[in-house]
Structures are given as structure tokens and as C-alpha cells.
Amino acid sequence: MPGxxxxxxxxxxxxxxxxxxxxxxAALLLLCLAVELRSGQFFTGNNIVDLARSLTVPAIFxxxxxxxxxxxxxxxxxxAIASLSMYxxxxxxxxxxxxxxxxxxxxxxxxxVMGGLNGFLVAxxxxxxxxxxxxxxxxxSGILFGALGAREYPVPPPMYDLGKAKLFSAHNxxxxxxxxxxxxxxxxxxxxxxxxxxxxxxxxxxxxxxIGGDPVAAExxxxxxxxxxxFIYCFSGALAGLTGVIRGSMMLNCHPTNLNGxxxxxxxxxxxxxxxxxxxxxxxxxxxxxxxLMTVMANSLILIGVPTYWQRVFTGAIILVGTGVSAYQALxxxxxxxxxxxxxxxx
Amino acid sequence: MPExxxxxxxxxxxxxxxxxxxxxxxxxxxxxxxxxxxxPDLFLKAxxxxxxxxxxxxxxxxxxxVALTMLTGGIDLSVVNIGNLAAVLAARVMISFAPKGSSPxxxxxxxxxxxxxxxxxxxxxxxxxxxxxxxxxxxxxxxxLGTQQLFMGLAxxxxxxxxxxxxxxxxxxxxxxxxFGAVPVVxxxxxxxxxxxxxxxxxxxxxxxxxxxxxxxxxxxxxxxxVDRLYVLAYMLSxxxxxxxxxxxxARSNSAKADYGISYTMQSIxxxxxxxxxxxxxxxxxxxxxxxVLILQLLSSVLNMFENISNFYRDIxxxxxxxxxxxxxxxxxxxxxxRQSQ
Numbered sequence: 001m002p003g004x005x006x007x008x009x010x011x012x013x014x015x016x017x018x019x020x021x022x023x024x025x026a027a028l029l030l031l032c033l034a035v036e037l038r039s040g041q042f043f044t045g046n047n048i049v050d051l052a053r054s055l056t057v058p059a060i061f062x063x064x065x066x067x068x069x070x071x072x073x074x075x076x077x078x079x080a081i082a083s084l085s086m087y088x089x090x091x092x093x094x095x096x097x098x099x100x101x102x103x104x105x106x107x108x109x110x111x112x113v114m115g116g117l118n119g120f121l122v123a124x125x126x127x128x129x130x131x132x133x134x135x136x137x138x139x140x141s142g143i144l145f146g147a148l149g150a151r152e153y154p155v156p157p158p159m160y161d162l163g164k165a166k167l168f169s170a171h172n173x174x175x176x177x178x179x180x181x182x183x184x185x186x187x188x189x190x191x192x193x194x195x196x197x198x199x200x201x202x203x204x205x206x207x208x209x210x211i212g213g214d215p216v217a218a219e220x221x222x223x224x225x226x227x228x229x230x231f232i233y234c235f236s237g238a239l240a241g242l243t244g245v246i247r248g249s250m251m252l253n254c255h256p257t258n259l260n261g262x263x264x265x266x267x268x269x270x271x272x273x274x275x276x277x278x279x280x281x282x283x284x285x286x287x288x289x290x291x292x293l294m295t296v297m298a299n300s301l302i303l304i305g306v307p308t309y310w311q312r313v314f315t316g317a318i319i320l321v322g323t324g325v326s327a328y329q330a331l332x333x334x335x336x337x338x339x340x341x342x343x344x345x346x347x
Numbered sequence: 348m349p350e351x352x353x354x355x356x357x358x359x360x361x362x363x364x365x366x367x368x369x370x371x372x373x374x375x376x377x378x379x380x381x382x383x384x385x386x387p388d389l390f391l392k393a394x395x396x397x398x399x400x401x402x403x404x405x406x407x408x409x410x411x412x413v414a415l416t417m418l419t420g421g422i423d424l425s426v427v428n429i430g431n432l433a434a435v436l437a438a439r440v441m442i443s444f445a446p447k448g449s450s451p452x453x454x455x456x457x458x459x460x461x462x463x464x465x466x467x468x469x470x471x472x473x474x475x476x477x478x479x480x481x482x483x484x485x486x487x488x489x490x491x492l493g494t495q496q497l498f499m500g501l502a503x504x505x506x507x508x509x510x511x512x513x514x515x516x517x518x519x520x521x522x523x524x525x526x527f528g529a530v531p532v533v534x535x536x537x538x539x540x541x542x543x544x545x546x547x548x549x550x551x552x553x554x555x556x557x558x559x560x561x562x563x564x565x566x567x568x569x570x571x572x573x574v575d576r577l578y579v580l581a582y583m584l585s586x587x588x589x590x591x592x593x594x595x596x597x598a599r600s601n602s603a604k605a606d607y608g609i610s611y612t613m614q615s616i617x618x619x620x621x622x623x624x625x626x627x628x629x630x631x632x633x634x635x636x637x638x639x640v641l642i643l644q645l646l647s648s649v650l651n652m653f654e655n656i657s658n659f660y661r662d663i664x665x666x667x668x669x670x671x672x673x674x675x676x677x678x679x680x681x682x683x684x685x686r687q688s689q
Contacts, residue, residue, distance in 0.1 A: 074488070127673050128626045130422075130488060134613055135673075138666030146659030264492060277486045309507060312500030319493035324483045331484030 020274035020326050021286045027322075028293045031300070039303040045170030049179040055295045056184050057250065059288060060243045061266045063195050064236030066287045069270050070199075071232050072212040072279025073122060073129030077114070078266070079259040080140035081237055082244030085110040087150045089245050090159070090254040100158035100249070107245035108238045114140060115237015116230065123229035150256040155248045163249035184246045191239070196284055208232060212279030268315070269294045272322040293318075367623035371638035378642055382649040389652045397531065399644050401523070401599070404537035405430075406611045407640040408592040410618035411544055412585035414636045417619050418548075418561045419578060420628025421480055421487030423585045427611045428498040429472040430593030431604065433465035435502045437594065438511040438603035440464055445515050454515045465590045472498055473586020477579030495612075502605035512602035522598025533595050540591060544584070545633035557581060561628030617669045618643055623676075 036042035061078055068075040085107040093103060114136070121132045144150045155163070166180035199205035207228045210218035219225050248254045267277075273290030275282030297318065301311055382390045389395060409426045416423040438461075445457035472494065479490040525531050548554035560567045560577050568574045597603045622639035624631025643665075650661055 121670060121673075125674060125677050127677075131616070131620060131626055131673065132670065134616060135666040135669040138613060138617075138662045138669070140666075142659050142661070142663030142666065144659075146657045146663060149657070264496070267489075267492065271489060277489055309504045310500065312496050312503055314500070316493050316495070316497030316500055319496060320479065320485070320490070323485050323489050323493065324479070327484040327486070334484075 019286075020272070020322075021283070021289060023325065024272055024274070024286065024289045024293060024322070028289060028296065031293065031296055035296070035300045035303050038305065041172075041175070041303060042300065044172050044174070046172040046175075046177050046179040049170040049181050051292075051295060051299060052185055053179065053182055053250070054299060055292060056182060056188050057243055057247045058262060058266055058269070058295065059188055059291050060191060060239055060246070061262060062269050062287050062291045063191055063284070064239040065263075065266045066270050066273075066275050066282050066284070067195070067199075067208060067232050068129065068236050069267075069275040069277060070212045070279060070282045071208050071229060072215065073229075073232070074267065074277065075118065075129065075133045075233070075236055076263040076267070077118060077133040077137040077140065078236065078240035078243075079262045080137040080144070081111050081114045081240040082247065083150075083256050083259050084114070084140050084144045084244070085241035086244035086248040086254055087144055087148065087153065087256050090153050090155045090248055091148070091150075094154070094156050096156050096158065098158065100162045103156060103159050104242055104245050108242040111241020111244070112234050112238040115233045115235070115240065118237065119230040119233030122233060123226045144256055152256070153254040155252060155254055159245065159249040160252055162246075163252045182250055184250060187242075187246065192284060192288070199284070204228065204231060209280060212276075212281070214280075265294055265298075265315075266291070268319045268322070272319070274326070277323075290322075368632070368634050368638065371622065371635055371642070375638055375642050375645070378645050382645055386649060386652045390649060395648065397525070397529075399648050400534040401531045402648075403640050403644040404531075404533040405592045405595045405599070405608070406614055406618070407537050407637070408540055408588045408595070409611050410615040410622070410636055410640055411541060411633060412588035412592075413615045414619040414622065414624045414631060414633070415544065415557075415581050415585050415588075416487065417616075417624045417626055418557055418628060418631055419581045420561045420564065421578070421582075422491065422616070422626070423473075423476060423582065423589075424488060424491040424612055425472070425476060425495040425498055426585060426589040426592070426615060427608050428495050428502070429469055429586050429589040430596060431607055432472065432498045432502045432505075432593075433468045433590035434593035434597040434603040434607075435505050435511060435605060436468055437461040437465035438514055438597060439505060441514050441518065442511065447513075449515075451517075454517060458515055458518050462594060465594055466587060469586040469588075469590025469593070470583045471586070473583040473589070474579055476586065477582030480582065481575040481578035499605055506603075506605055508605065510602045510604040514597070514601055514603075519598050519601040522595070533598070536591065536595065540588060541633055541637055544588070547584075548633060553577075553580070558629055561625075561630070563629075614643070614665065617665055620669055621672050 032042055041047055061082070064078060065075055088110055089103050089107045093106065096102065118129075118133055118136055121127055121136075122129050154160075162183060165183045167183060167185070169178055169180050171178035197205075199208065207218065207223040210221065210223055211225055211228055215225060244259070247259065251258070269290035270282065270287050271277055271290070272293060273282070273286035273288070275287055294315075297314065298311070301314060302308060306314065409430065412426050413423050440461040441457055444460075445454040449457070476487075476491055476494055479485050479494070480487050483490075485493075522532060526535055548557065556567070556572050556577055559570070559572065560574060564574060567577075593603075596607055600607065618639045619631070619636055620626065621642070622631065622636035624636065646664065646668075647661060650656060650664070651658075
């Protein structure tokens with residue numbers, strides 16, 4: 001799944017070393033081995049299933065965030081969109097008894113509308129996406145807690161059933177714990193396949209890379225900037241709304257605050273996985289590696305004896321090291337004689 | 348995002364800035380009159396003004412810090428966390444070296460030393476941000492996102508996640524005092540800091556270079572400006588202001604904690620944008636930011652006076668105000684450009 005190819009770099013091997021996927025894969029492997037050596041509990045059925053379970057929701061968020069990043073934007077509003085969709089679906093469909101597809105659909109539509117607002121502001125006025133989504137986050141969470149007075153709320157029966165449903169169950173004879181593989185992971189697989197197709201086999205997908213690489217060139221090449229940006233933010237909003245409903249199901253309860261802060265994890269995961277914050281680059285494979293690394297770290301640091309207090313320090317350090325390596329390579333490339341220095345610090 | 352995308356209109360000349368400030372002053376006056384009409388009995392009281400003057404300095408200082416980094420074309424998402432880390436360390440020092448029952452002289456020395464330490468920590472954290480942005484080349488929003496976690500994490504490690512209280516009495520006593528019985532100490536601190544940064548930006552070579560860097564980093568580099576050093580200085584200054592804000596928060600609550608004032612991050616970006624600082628760098632000034640701080644404080648105070656309006660409506664309002672300001676600035680830019688081309 002290559003991004004737009006680097007034309008002046010004919011050597012394949014060297015090109016692969018420039019990518020971040022190999023590094024992040026190695027880091028992930030090392031971390032898993034370290035946890036296994038220290039605790040002996042990493043490569044057990046129930047731990048893997050637990051990881052998959054805690055991975056599902058952030059991974060879907062990452063798909064949306066990645067599209068936005070590739071297009072040269074950034075979206076910090078998806079936790080707010082997801083929470084608002086989750087709450088509205090739980091609260092106003094609470095005696096609905098039919099199939100869960102309707103709950104998911106309503107969640108996705110709500111998300112789509114909110115994402116559409118982001119998209120309109122970014123595409124029509126060309127405001128920095130960071131500011132727009134910060135602003136709409138404030139509005140959405142204000143509506144959630146102010147106008148709707150959100151608090152913990154039970155989820156409707158179909159969502160409860162979805163949360164209880166399992167593909168299989170993994171039992172650990174040593175610890176006596178067992179974990180259920182959630183059905184929602186199928187949805188993640190489906191979305192991954194669909195997004196892969198979108199990015200690599202459709203013109204819209206190429207357009208997303210193109211406008212992230214160079215919006216002016218993309219427009220001259222005939223891509224409709226407004227339409228593509230609207231599409232990206234609507235898509236990512238719809239994913240967020242859908243994920244909100246899934247989250248509610250998996251928790252068996254609607255906690256309107258517990259997605260807060262997820263935006264940082266997901267942006268970090270995407271960037272670790274090689275999605276460029278300045279646009280034009282990113283692959284689903286890399287991003288999935290990134291979010292897996294973040295999840296393993298959050299779940300397993302305690303297994304290798306790192307006190308919980310240190311967790312945030314580690315997260316911060318990983319973000320900085322992960323983004324620093326590729327940024328430094330790019331910076332050195334730019335500052336070679338003849339290369340035009342681009343402004344640092346510009347998002 | 349390249350300039351062509353996020354800023355379709357770039358106006359030459361200096362009048363735009365002044366016009367922006369005039370507009371903000373007009374908004375301030377209108378909001379003030381609006382507040383006075385809505386709640387004349389509660390709003391127009393000396394005690395109300397005094398309590399407002401004690402509230403805004405902390406996020407005002409953070410906003411000026413964020414604005415400085417936005418002038419360079421970056422952003423600082425870690426200001427609140429720098430403030431908290433500085434405060435937490437200062438609190439630790441105060442409690443360890445001036446326990447209850449120490450002599451007044453010793454306590455005073457320790458308190459002053461702890462404050463100096465806090466400022467040093469703030470500048471150091473800012474320098475880390477600046478180095479990550481300039482020497483390593485990480486985009487500012489990511490670098491400060493990472494250090495946000497890092498600094499907050501360190502503060503949690505230092506405090507074990509609990510608030511630190513039991514500070515020496517004199518700290519909060521002097522911090523919450525009024526000078527001449529009318530002007531709160533924190534307001535004076537804010538005014539002096541804002542003045543210093545304002546002078547730095549408008550009257551010194553450092554300020555001129557900073558605007559140049561923000562308008563066009565490549566041109567600044569080719570003009571022989573030490574761009575890396577300038578980035579580091581800008582982020583250091585932001586960290587320093589954040590540490591001052593942290594000390595103020597510590598005086599107000601008489602304690603220090605790893606996650607005080609988290610909502611200030613969003614609010615200080617909003618204020619900087621409202622104050623006319625361009626998120627693409629190169630435009631904006633301290634006067635504008637101060638005016639925006641005051642406007643937001645008025646709105647927030649008057650909203651508080653309506654008991655049946657939930658605090659969360661404030662979030663909706665902030666979001667709408669921020670996007671509204673962006674749209675208004677956009678429309679004004681378009682109109683001005685049209686006039687120029689006629």
C-alpha cells in the first residue's frame with residue numbers, strides 16, 4: 001500500500017528503511033517479547049483477546065483520523081462526535097427492541113452530520129482543521145453535557161446484546177481468567193477492507209493523497225478539493241458516530257466522558273504508523289501497527305513492572321521518539337544544500 | 348498545510364493589525380454594556396470587578412504564551428502542563444524545606460527560591476519544546492502534544508497523582524492580596540508580564556525577527572537569522588509565562604496538582620485566535636490577546652450570574668465564538684482584498 005511513490009529514490013530497500021513501518025514493527029515486537037519475558041503472560045489466548053478487545057474502538061477511530069491526516073488536516077473532534085452519538089442513540093432509542101443495525105445506522109448518520117459541519121468549515125473557508133475541530137469539539141460536548149445534561153445511561157437492548165455477543169472465548173488456565181472476542185471486531189475488519197479499497201483502488205482515494213501532498217497541484221490536476229474534503233470529514237464523522245455506538249455496546253453502558261483524551265492516542269498512533277501530519281502520506285498497515293503499539297503499551301506496561309504513575313511519561317516519550325525519528329530524517333533531507341527549507345513547526 | 352490552503356488572503360501593510368485591535372475594543376465595550384444591562388445589580392459592583400481581576404490572569408498568561416508560539420507559525424499545547432509541573436515542583440520544595448514551624452526568614456527564602464525554581468523549570472520545558480520543533484523538526488502540534496503527556500506524566504510521578512497541599516501560609520496570603528487595597532497582586536503580575544512581552548514584540552529586534560520568522564521561515568533563514576535559536580526563545584518565553592500562570596493557580600487554590608486547569612488549553616488557543624493572532628504565523632499582537640482575554644472574562648462572568656444556565660453552555664458559546672471570529676476575519680479579508688483590487 002504505497003503512498004505516492006518517491007520518484008527520486010529508485011532503490012527499493014533504501015526506500016523501505018526510510019519508512020516507519022519496519023521500525024514500529026520492531027518496536028512492537030521488542031515490547032511484546034519484553035512483556036512475555038517478564039511476565040510469561042503476554043502470548044496467552046486471553047491476553048491476545050483482551051488486546052483485540054481494547055484495540056477495536058481506537059482502531060476504527062484511527063481509520064478516520066488517518067484519512068484526515070493524509071489529506072493534510074487533523075481532527076480532534078471525533079471523541080466528542082462519538083460521545084454525542086452514543087448518548088443520543090442510547091437515550092432516545094432506549095425502548096427500541098429491533099435489530100442493532102438501526103442503532104449503528106442512526107449513530108453513523110449523527111456522526112456524518114457533525115463531520116459534515118467540520119468538513120464544510122474546513123473546505124469552504126480553508127481554516128486550519130485543528131482550530132475548526134477544536135471549536136466544534138467544544139460545541140458538541142457543550143450540547144452533550146449542557147443541552148442534553150448527559151450522565152451515565154443504560155444502553156438499549158439491541159446494543160446490550162451486541163456487547164454480550166462473542167465470537168469465541170479464550171480461557172487462561174494459569175490465571176483462571178477468560179476473555180470473549182467481541183463481534184465488533186468483524187466490523188473493524190470490514191471497515192479496514194473498505195477503506196483499503198477506497199484509498200488504493202478509487203479515484204477519490206488517490207485524490208485524498210493528492211490534496212494532502214499538494215492541494216494546488218491536485219486542483220490543477222482536476223481533483224475537486226471541496227468535494228474531497230467534505231467526503232473525508234463526513235466519512236470520518238460517520239465512523240466516529242458508529243464507533244460511539246460500538247463503544248457503548250462494548251461497555252454495556254453509556255459513559256459520556258470516557259472517550260475524552262482518545263484523540264491524543266489516535267493521532268499519536270497514526271503518526272507513529274507513518275501518517276504524516278503535513279499530509280500526503282500514510283498507510284492502513286502502518287497505522288494499525290501504531291495503534292497496536294499504543295494499546296500494548298497501555299495494557300502491558302504494568303506487566304513489566306512499570307508503575308502506573310509512569311505510564312504517561314512513557315506515552316509522551318514514545319510519541320516524541322516515534323515522530324522525532326522520521327521528522328529528523330525529513331529535516332536533514334530538506335536542509336541538504338539546494339533543498340529548500342520548509343518552515344518547521346507548521347501543521 | 349501550505350499557506351495557499353489555509354490563508355487565501357495575505358494583506359500587506361500594518362493597518363490590518365490596528366484595525367483588528369479597534370474592532371476588539373468595540374466588541375469589548377459592547378459586551379460590557381450588554382452585561383451591565385443584563386445584570387446591572389450583580390455586574391456593576393466593585394467586588395465583581397475584583398473577582399474578575401483575580402480570575403483571568405492565569406489563563407491570560409497562558410494565552411499570551413500560546414500566542415507567541417502561534418506567531419512563529421507553531422502552537423503550544425503543553426502550556427497548562429508546564430504550569431502544573433512547575434507548580435508541583437515548587438510546592439514540593441516549599442513543603443520539604445520550609446515545613447510548618449520554620450522561622451519566617453527561612454520560609455521566605457525557601458518560597459522565593461521555589462518560585463525561581465518554578466520559572467526555571469518553565470523555561471526549561473519551553474526550551475525542550477523549542478528544540479524538538481527546530482532541531483528535530485517535529486511539527487509543533489505533535490511535539491507539544493507529546494511533551495503535554497510527558498510533562499503531565501512527570502507531574503503525576505512527582506505527586507503520585509494526588510494534590511499537594513499544606514503550603515507555607517505566606518505564599519497564598521501574599522498571592523491573594525490586593526495592592527493598595529484595590530489591585531490584586533495577580534493582576535499586577537499579569538499586567539507587567541503582558542507589558543514586557545508587548546514591548547519585546549513591538550519594540551525590539553527579537554520581536555521583528557519573530558514576525559519575520561512567522562511570515563516566512565525560509566526567507567528568515569536566508570536573511571541570515573538564526574531561526575533555530577528564535578524558535579527556542581519563543582517556546583522558552585511561552586514556558587516561562589506558563590510557569591507564572593502555574594504559580595498563580597497554586598496561590599489561588601493553595602495547592603498544586605498534575606491536572607489543574609486542563610480546559611485552559613483549548614481556551615487559550617481560542618483567546619489567541621479571537622485576539623487576532625493568525626494560526627499560520629506572522630500576524631497578531633499582545634494588545635489584541637489582552638482585549639480578547641477581557642472579553643472572554645466578561646462573557647464568562649455574566650454567564651455565571653444566570654444560575655439556571657449550566658456551565659456547559661459556556662463550551663458551546665466558546666466554540667461558536669471561535670468559529671464565528673474565524674469566519675468574520677475571513678469575510679473582512681475578502682472584502683478588503685476586493686476593495687484593493689478595485
